[in-house]
Amino acid sequence: MRQIDPTKLATLAIANDTLDEKYGRFGTSEREQFDEQAIAWFYGSMLRERRKELKLTQKQLAEKLGREQSYIARVENGKADIQLSSFFRIAAVLGIQFIPSFIN
Numbered sequence: 001m002r003q004i005d006p007t008k009l010a011t012l013a014i015a016n017d018t019l020d021e022k023y024g025r026f027g028t029s030e031r032e033q034f035d036e037q038a039i040a041w042f043y044g045s046m047l048r049e050r051r052k053e054l055k056l057t058q059k060q061l062a063e064k065l066g067r068e069q070s071y072i073a074r075v076e077n078g079k080a081d082i083q084l085s086s087f088f089r090i091a092a093v094l095g096i097q098f099i100p101s102f103i104n
Contacts, residue, residue, distance in 0.1 A: 016063060019031070019034070036072060040078035040079075040080075040082070041077070041078030043078075043087065044075050044076040044077055044078040044080075045076070045078075046080075047075065047076055047090055047091065047094060047096075047103055049074040050095070050096060051076075051092045051094055052101075054095070056094075058072040058076070059072075061090070061093065061094070064073060064093050065090060065093060070075075072090075075090065078104075
């Protein structure tokens, strides 16, 4: 089994430290903005991958939703301020089902 050198490990940057340095500490408006953009990108990417699996174009998806192709492009690139209801409508057309769960 390969051993990890603790001195080398200590020199590695921690992801949160890197994010703090580049986007501000957790709780700052800059960090909140980055986090929102990252989440929007993640969900847009998820929708884009599913659309591609189904071999649909952005235009075809937009037509099924009664929206413009440019809207789908903005959603997939994390550039649209999408409402939760719109996200669920897009997901439903793509055959993605969400089952709510509540944790106490």
